[in-house]
Amino acid sequence: MGTYRYNARRLDGTVVEGSLPAETEQAALAALDREGLFPIRLETVEAANRRRSRARIGAETAARFARQLADLTESGVPLLQALDTLVRPPESEDVMWGGQRTTADEERARVLLGELRRDIAQGQALAQALERRPELFGSTATALVRAGEAGGFLGQALRRVADFAEREHALTRKLRSALAYPALLGLLSTAAVAFLLAWVVPRFASIYADLGGALPLPTRILLGISAGLQSGGWLVILALIGAGIWIRRALETEEGRFTRDKILLKVPGVRGVVAQAALARFSQTLGTLLACGVDVLASLEIAAQAAGNRVFTQGLLPVVDRVRGGMEVAPALSETRLVPPQTVEVIGVGQQSGTLAEVLERVGQRAEVEVDRALTAFVSAFEPLLIVSVAAVVFFVVLAALLPVFTLNTLIH
Numbered sequence: 075m076g077t078y079r080y081n082a083r084r085l086d087g088t089v090v091e092g093s094l095p096a097e098t099e100q101a102a103l104a105a106l107d108r109e110g111l112f113p114i115r116l117e118t119v120e121a122a123n124r125r126r127s128r129a130r131i132g133a134e135t136a137a138r139f140a141r142q143l144a145d146l147t148e149s150g151v152p153l154l155q156a157l158d159t160l161v162r163p164p165e166s167e168d169v170m171w172g173g174q175r176t177t178a179d180e181e182r183a184r185v186l187l188g189e190l191r192r193d194i195a196q197g198q199a200l201a202q203a204l205e206r207r208p209e210l211f212g213s214t215a216t217a218l219v220r221a222g223e224a225g226g227f228l229g230q231a232l233r234r235v236a237d238f239a240e241r242e243h244a245l246t247r248k249l250r251s252a253l254a255y256p257a258l259l260g261l262l263s264t265a266a267v268a269f270l271l272a273w274v275v276p277r278f279a280s281i282y283a284d285l286g287g288a289l290p291l292p293t294r295i296l297l298g299i300s301a302g303l304q305s306g307g308w309l310v311i312l313a314l315i316g317a318g319i320w321i322r323r324a325l326e327t328e329e330g331r332f333t334r335d336k337i338l339l340k341v342p343g344v345r346g347v348v349a350q351a352a353l354a355r356f357s358q359t360l361g362t363l364l365a366c367g368v369d370v371l372a373s374l375e376i377a378a379q380a381a382g383n384r385v386f387t388q389g390l391l392p393v394v395d396r397v398r399g400g401m402e403v404a405p406a407l408s409e410t411r412l413v414p415p416q417t418v419e420v421i422g423v424g425q426q427s428g429t430l431a432e433v434l435e436r437v438g439q440r441a442e443v444e445v446d447r448a449l450t451a452f453v454s455a456f457e458p459l460l461i462v463s464v465a466a467v468v469f470f471v472v473l474a475a476l477l478p479v480f481t482l483n484t485l486i487h
Contacts, residue, residue, distance in 0.1 A: 076118055078102040082111035083391055091328040130209045133243035135179045140239040144232040157191035186210045199223055214359050217376050221366040231366055238362050252449040256456050263464040270471050275300040278475045296474035332384040339385055346448040352386040354441035361434030
């Protein structure tokens with residue numbers, strides 16, 4: 075008897091994960107059905123461990139290989155020959171022609187593409203081979219390719235995959251670059267304050283000891299903090315390392331990632347960025363899938379999973395059941411309260427006019443514009459706040475260190 079790991083959805087839309095013993099996959103599915111759970115992912119422990127050991131290919135690398143594959147196939151190159159071209163490493167890394175050394179991410183992508191080529195040569199469809207390697211382009215690409223193979227427009231589907239991967243990479247890069255400077259500023263500021271407390275303040279402490287007398291309260295507080303860092307500094311470092319390890323392990327679980335996403339949606343400033351980014355991913359994914367002829371129920375489920383925030387995903391998954399029950403997409407989205415009312419109205423108009431896919435893609439583009447605005451507003455507000463906070467801490471340290479000098483006569487007498 076083997077052990078299966080699963081991610082499943084309850085009737086109320088909440089997503090749970092766990093494991094269960096079963097002889098076969100069908101037996102595991104039957105056990106989940108008896109518990110009232112709808113499986114999202116079901117795999118053996120061995121398969122789950124292999125999947126987790128192969129992290130997702132970076133967005134930039136995935137976008138570049140997807141674009142190259144789309145360009146080759148649309149130019150009339152047979153699929154196997156196109157994959158041969160992508161698997162083959164560059165013959166030259168001549169800097170004059172902009173050559174760069176192959177990264178580990180690119181090497182992993184070429185290995186996966188080689189496995190993809192082998193499976194296709196053995197008779198598998200491209201979508202089937204991609205489904206076994208979600209770390210390459212993701213589940214959205216698999217659905218697009220499956221629709222393209224069924225409808226006879228594989229080249230167009232691959233172009234859609236490339237467009238989607240490039241938009242995802244652009245959005246991810248935008249989010250990271252906007253937060254990089256505040257994070258660096260915060261790290262350097264913390265290091266500067268720690269240096270003052272650990273190295274500068276103790277020099278003043280020896281001077282105060284020679285002077286004798288009662289020290290002002292701010293100075294006593296400063297010396298206490300400095301002494302605590304000196305005597306228990308390693309404990310603080312170990313505690314921070316332990317907290318980092320605990321947080322990392324917690325984020326490897328579905329519950330931990332859900333908690334993180336929930337917290338992000340409650341932080342002022344960050345909330346708007348995360349919500350707009352989730353709306354952009356959901357809308358563009360759904361629009362892209364529908365434009366390629368993917369079934370609306372499958373499109374909704376894939377788009378909900380692609381939102382990038384588990385709170386959004388949990389809130390959007392019940393839309394699938396409502397639409398399956400006969401409700402239209404716009405009213406079903408309205409009940410989630412995750413999509414702005416104006417956006418719901420636009421989606422409703424698109425559904426009535428038969429242009430739902432185009433409308434959803436435009437909604438995603440507008441949401442990306444809102445992400446830019448929210449990021450700009452967040453950084454504009456956060457940077458001055460961080461600078462003022464650091465300046466206040468440094469001012470307190472300097473004031474507390476020099477205050478006894480200003481009251482030198484009192485200390486001597």
